[in-house]
Amino acid sequence: MLGQWLALGALVGVVCGVASAAFLWLLEEATRLREANGGLVYALPLAGWVLGAVYARWGGPVRGGNNLVLETVHTGDAQVPLRMAPMVLVGTVLTHLFGGSAGREGTAVQMGGSLADWVAHRFRAGADLRRELLAAGIAGGFGSVFGTPVAGAVFGLEVVVVGRLGYEALLPALVASVVGDVVTRGLGIQHTVYPVPGALPLSVTVIGKWLVFAVGVAAVAVVFVEGLHRLKAGMEKRVPWLPLRMAMGGTAVVMLWLWVGTDAYLGLGVPGIVRAFEDPGLPVSVFAWKLAFTVVTLGTGFLGGEVTPLFFIGASLGNVLARMLGLPVDLGAAVGMAALFAAAANTPLALSIMAVELVGAGVLPHVMIVSTVAYVLTGHRGIYPAQRIGRRKDGGPVLGRWVPLRELESTVPGPITARPGDGGPGGQGDQGSG
Numbered sequence: 001m002l003g004q005w006l007a008l009g010a011l012v013g014v015v016c017g018v019a020s021a022a023f024l025w026l027l028e029e030a031t032r033l034r035e036a037n038g039g040l041v042y043a044l045p046l047a048g049w050v051l052g053a054v055y056a057r058w059g060g061p062v063r064g065g066n067n068l069v070l071e072t073v074h075t076g077d078a079q080v081p082l083r084m085a086p087m088v089l090v091g092t093v094l095t096h097l098f099g100g101s102a103g104r105e106g107t108a109v110q111m112g113g114s115l116a117d118w119v120a121h122r123f124r125a126g127a128d129l130r131r132e133l134l135a136a137g138i139a140g141g142f143g144s145v146f147g148t149p150v151a152g153a154v155f156g157l158e159v160v161v162v163g164r165l166g167y168e169a170l171l172p173a174l175v176a177s178v179v180g181d182v183v184t185r186g187l188g189i190q191h192t193v194y195p196v197p198g199a200l201p202l203s204v205t206v207i208g209k210w211l212v213f214a215v216g217v218a219a220v221a222v223v224f225v226e227g228l229h230r231l232k233a234g235m236e237k238r239v240p241w242l243p244l245r246m247a248m249g250g251t252a253v254v255m256l257w258l259w260v261g262t263d264a265y266l267g268l269g270v271p272g273i274v275r276a277f278e279d280p281g282l283p284v285s286v287f288a289w290k291l292a293f294t295v296v297t298l299g300t301g302f303l304g305g306e307v308t309p310l311f312f313i314g315a316s317l318g319n320v321l322a323r324m325l326g327l328p329v330d331l332g333a334a335v336g337m338a339a340l341f342a343a344a345a346n347t348p349l350a351l352s353i354m355a356v357e358l359v360g361a362g363v364l365p366h367v368m369i370v371s372t373v374a375y376v377l378t379g380h381r382g383i384y385p386a387q388r389i390g391r392r393k394d395g396g397p398v399l400g401r402w403v404p405l406r407e408l409e410s411t412v413p414g415p416i417t418a419r420p421g422d423g424g425p426g427g428q429g430d431q432g433s434g
Contacts, residue, residue, distance in 0.1 A: 002171075004129070008119060009136050009175030015115040016140030016176060017183025020108055023089050024145065024189050027104060030097040031267055041099035041266065044254055048246030051091050052301060056242040059087065069113030070386035073134045073160050080134075084114035091303035099266040100253060101293035102304020104145050109305070112141025116176075128168075135160060135169035136176035143177030144184040146307070147191035151354035152177035155347055161402060162346045162382070162389040192270050195277040196360045197331040207369065209325040210335075214370045216321050217336060218377035220313065221343035224291055225381050228306075231299030242301055249300020256293055265293040269312040276315035276333040280323065287316040306383050307341055314340030334359045335367045343374035346382045380405060 034040050061081060072080050092107040116137025120130040135156045143152020153174040157165045185191075200206065239245040257266065264272050269290060276282060294309040318336020322329050334355060342351035348371035355367040376393050385406030 005132070005172045006175055008123065008125070008129075008133055009172035010179050012112070012116045012119055012133060012136045012172070013140045013144075013176040013179025014183055015119070016108075016112045016137065017144045017180035018187070019085060019089070019111045019115060020141065020144040020180060021184045021187035021189050023092070023104070023107060023111065024184070026089070026093045027096055027268075030093050034097055034099060034267065035263070038263065040097060041254060041257055041263075044098040044100060045247045045250035047094055047098040048248075048250035048300070048302065049243045051094060051303070052241075052243030052246035055087075055091070055301075058083075069110060069134065069138065070160060070384060072113070072117065073131050080114045080117040082114055082118045085111040088303055092305075095297070095302045095304050096267045098250070099257065099263075100250070100297040100302045100304065101265055101267065101269070101290065101309055102297050102302055102306075103268065103308035103310070104305050105142060105307035106305030107303065108141035108145035109138050110141075112137035112139070112176075112180075116140070132169040132172050135166060136172040139173035140176035140180035144180030146354070146358075147181060147185070147189075148354045148357040149174075149177040149181040151350050151357055152181070154353055155350035158347045158350045159345060159384065159387065162380075162387050162405070163391055163393065165349075192274070194274065194334070194359050195330055197277075197328060197334050197363060199362045200328060200331055200366065202365055206327075206366075209327055210366060210369045211373060212325060213318075213321050213327070213332070213335070214339070214373035215377065216317065217314065217339045217370060218343055218374040220287070220291070220317055221340055221374060221378045222381070224295065224310070224313070224340075225344055225378070225383055227291070227295045228299050228383065229385070231295055232301075235300055246301045249296055249302060252296045252300070253293060256289075256296065260289055265290050268308045270308070272312045273308075273315045273333075273337065276312075276319040276337075277330045279319070280329050282316060282319045284320050287313045287320065290316065306344065310341040310344060311337045314338070331363065331366060334363050335370050338363075338367050339370040339374050342371035343378045344383050346375060346378075346384075346387060348372050348375040 069080055088107050088110045092102065092104065095102050113134055116133045120133045125133060138159065139152045139156025142155045143149040146152070156173040156177065157167070157169055160166055235245050239248060272286070272290065290309060290312045298304065298306065315333040315337040317340065318332040319329050321336065322332020338351040338355035342348040352364065352368045352371050355363045380389060380393065382405055385404060387405045388402035389405060390402045
């Protein structure tokens with residue numbers, strides 16, 4: 001089994017690394033082209049119409065995105081379609097080319113899951129090994145696209161079930177993430193280098209400030225998650241035809257762009273993240289504008305992920321909160337950047353490690369405190385409705401079965417009340433979710 005994990009984990013890492021390298025290169029080229037030709041943004045509604053037509057005709061289950069990958073980990077249903085990898089890659093690049101506010105983690109996870117499941121079927125892996133390789137695919141995609149191999153491995157284990165790490169998949173996930181990162185870098189991809197905050201010793205006063213900071217992060221995470229899900233559900237109900245829905249979303253993004261009069265909120269927004277580390281006069285409204293652009297883009301069906309936009313929102317929010325609380329601006333930006341996604345994705349451990357890989361070990365105690373508190377305060381919700389939960393965040397008995405987040409009715413932090421027909425693997429809760 002050890003040799004099998006090493007060999008297949010490495011193979012998954014190689015295919016994820018190559019896919020991430022191609023994706024990141026195309027994404028950079030698309031961003032450069034848009035920045036050099038600002039008029040391309042006006043074509044976003046048309047791009048939405050075309051992408052919507054393609055996905056409506058040939059997308060099928062691929063439209064499930066990250067949730068399809070997570071559902072497959074849990075249920076072991078039919079293979080994640082191999083066509084997911086090229087379709088989501090092209091769709092995300094086009095979203096960025098025309099100015100949609102989206103990230104890259106969703107694409108990386110979906111490509112990784114699709115390619116890992118192809119490897120699993122190719123080698124006739126059993127059900128347990130297949131789930132472990134899917135977790136490895138998530139890890140390999142995440143770790144290679146951000147250049148954070150340790151965080152990628154932990155994310156692949158932590159994102160599947162809220163509050164539980166699937167250690168049975170640790171070795172293949174770590175191998176896939178490390179190999180994927182090495183391959184991506186070896187193909188010439190250079191990741192963003194963020195400013196390294198200065199050290200700040202913990203004290204009772206500092207901890208108290210971080211607790212207030214965490215409340216602000218949790219509140220924005222709830223607004224983002226609820227806004228995204230409610231817009232998506234409302235649009236699907238009122239505008240069931242995907243091409244029209246995406247065209248309307250593209251039009252709304254163009255209107256927002258014209259309203260604010262800046263390109264800062266289009267695409268990934270990496271310069272905005274770096275600015276949040278350095279600008280003590282950053283406008284308070286910056287994080288809210290990026291949130292609005294991203295919710296509209298993703299909520300109406302455009303492709304991409306949430307991580308980098310949430311990094312932008314979290315870093316700019318952290319900048320503002322740090323100034324209000326008398327904390328260093330660069331440290332506040334670093335903590336907010338990681339903690340907001342940790343709260344929204346229910347992955348506080350992975351994102352705390354990711355912060356260390358991105359900005360250095362000095363951030364660790366601070367980001368861990370804020371990520372954990374914000375994770376609890378957001379309640380039983382998240383950007384991935386297919387995540388399962390087997391125990392309340394605030395304690396209590398283990399549930400009889402894992403319940404998908406989408407089937408919960410929850411307050412913050414509130415009791416769990418599952419609707420009739422709750423999903424999950426029935427009474428087989430702890431078996432091999434990876």
